[in-house]
Amino acid sequence: MVFTINSDQVLWLCTSLAAVWTAWGIFKQIKKPSDDHRAMLLKHDDNLKEHDELFAKDNRRLISLEDGYRKMLEWQTEQHRINIENERRFKEDEESRKVIMKSLYVIINHxxxxxGIDQLKHVRDDLNNFLIEK
Structure with a gap:
């Protein structure tokens, strides 16, 4: 059996290939805006995910900074309370020291x-009042 190809068949084949190729090109051109739009949406989705991650990271950082600031304020408040208490104690100690020094002076002088028995009585009363008030 002999297989022969004539020129009509070659032209028909070339025309069919050209038609399929042209149809494929037209299909791609029609589909291109949709593909471009899909690619753009995917790009925006990726950017949105990245922004959400960055936002969550910044939010966590701000929360930790607020916690640190709150702890620092609590610490400063506690330190202020301690300082006020220490000042009160120092004043009490200074008053005690003055009464003791006055008593010692009068005892040494006596x-x-x-x-100076009158002076001793007077200092004794002062010391007694100080101890009662304390």
């Missing part, structure tokens, strides 16, 4: 001179 020991040296043998006089």
């Amino acid at each position: 020991t040296i001179t043998g006089n």
